[in-house]
Amino acid sequence: MEELLERLLEECRPFTGKGRVADYIPELAKGDPDALGIYVIGSEGKHAWAGDCRRPFTIQSVVKPILLLQALLDNGAEFVTRRVGVEATGKPFDAINAGDQALDSGNINPMVNMGAIVMCSLIYGRSYDERFQRLLELTRRLAGDGEIGVDEAVYRSEKSHGSKNRALAYLLKFHGLLEDDVEEVLDCYFRACSIQADCRALAHIGAVLSNRGRLPASNERVFPAAMSRYVNAVLMTCGMYDGSGEFALRVGVPAKSGVGGGIMAVVPTRMGIGIFGPALDRKGNSVAGIRLLERLSQELYLSIF
Numbered sequence: 001m002e003e004l005l006e007r008l009l010e011e012c013r014p015f016t017g018k019g020r021v022a023d024y025i026p027e028l029a030k031g032d033p034d035a036l037g038i039y040v041i042g043s044e045g046k047h048a049w050a051g052d053c054r055r056p057f058t059i060q061s062v063v064k065p066i067l068l069l070q071a072l073l074d075n076g077a078e079f080v081t082r083r084v085g086v087e088a089t090g091k092p093f094d095a096i097n098a099g100d101q102a103l104d105s106g107n108i109n110p111m112v113n114m115g116a117i118v119m120c121s122l123i124y125g126r127s128y129d130e131r132f133q134r135l136l137e138l139t140r141r142l143a144g145d146g147e148i149g150v151d152e153a154v155y156r157s158e159k160s161h162g163s164k165n166r167a168l169a170y171l172l173k174f175h176g177l178l179e180d181d182v183e184e185v186l187d188c189y190f191r192a193c194s195i196q197a198d199c200r201a202l203a204h205i206g207a208v209l210s211n212r213g214r215l216p217a218s219n220e221r222v223f224p225a226a227m228s229r230y231v232n233a234v235l236m237t238c239g240m241y242d243g244s245g246e247f248a249l250r251v252g253v254p255a256k257s258g259v260g261g262g263i264m265a266v267v268p269t270r271m272g273i274g275i276f277g278p279a280l281d282r283k284g285n286s287v288a289g290i291r292l293l294e295r296l297s298q299e300l301y302l303s304i305f
C-alpha cells in the first residue's frame with residue numbers, strides 16, 4: 001500500500017501547479033501550494049501514508065460533517081433535516097441560497113456555509129463556549145487525537161475578514177432560520193473552521209464514518225450506524241459543493257473538502273482517507289488531492305457505483 005501511495009503521489013504532484021491557495025483571508029494565503037500528502041486507515045486498522053501527511057492545516061469545511069454529527073446526536077435526524085435540509089444546492093459553498101423573496105431549509109444543506117452556520121445554533125450547550133468545546137471534543141474523538149486545538153491566527157483572520165459569512169448569517173436570521181445572536185453563532189463557526197488537523201486526523205474521521213460509527217482500533221461506538229448513513233449520503237451528494245457530481249464520476253465515494261486544502265474521504269466498510277493539497281480549483285477543492293483520489297480509486301476499485 002505504501003509503495004502505491006508513494007507512486008501515485010509523485011504522479012499527481014504536478015497537478016498542484018494547476019491550483020491556487022485560498023486567499024480570501026490573509027492567513028490562508030500563506031499556505032504552501034506545492035504541498036501534497038495522503039494518509040489511509042483501513043477497516044482492519046492498518047495505516048499507510050505518503051508525502052506531506054503530518055503537516056498541520058486548518059480543517060475549514062471538513063468540520064461540516066462533524067458539525068452535522070453533533071447536531072444529529074443532540075437533536076435527532078428528523079429535527080436536523082427540517083432545519084438544515086439535505087438537497088444539493090449546485091452552488092458555491094458561500095452562495096446566498098435565497099430566491100428573490102424566500103429562504104427556507106429546502107434551499108440549503110449541511111455542507112454549505114449557510115447550513116453550517118445554522119448547525120452551530122443547533123448544538124447543545126449553556127453558552128457558545130460550551131457548544132464549541134463539545135464540538136472540539138467530538139472532533140478529537142473522531143480524529144483519534146486528543147491534542148487537536150484551534151489555529152488562533154487563522155481564527156482571528158476568519159473573524160476579521162468574515163463579511164460574506166456575516167451577510168449569510170444575517171439573511172438566515174432575517175428569514176427566521178437562526179434564532180440566536182448572530183455574532184455568537186458566527187464566532188462558533190469561525191472557531192470550528194480554524195480547528196487544526198493533519199491528513200492522519202482526517203483519515204481517522206473517515207475511518208469512523210466508513211466503520212458505521214465505530215472507532216477503527218477499539219471498535220468502540222461513537223455514534224449510531226444510522227447517522228453514518230445520513231452523513232455519508234449528504235457527503236456523496238453535497239460534500240464537494242458544486243463539484244460533487246464530477247467527483248462522484250471520477251472518484252465515487254463520499255468526501256468533504258475544505259479551503260485549507262484538506263479532503264476527508266470515506267470508502268464505506270473499507271477505509272478512511274485524509275488528503276492535504278492546498279492548491280485549489282475554482283470551486284475551492286484541492287486539485288492534486290482530487291486527482292490523487294481519482295487514481296487511488298482506479299487502482300483499488302473504490303467507487304461505490
Ligand code: GLN
Pocket residue numbers: 059060061062093094113158165193257258259260284
Ligand atoms: N472558513 C471558510 C468559509 O467560511 C470555510 C469554507 C470552506 O472550507 N469551503 O469561507
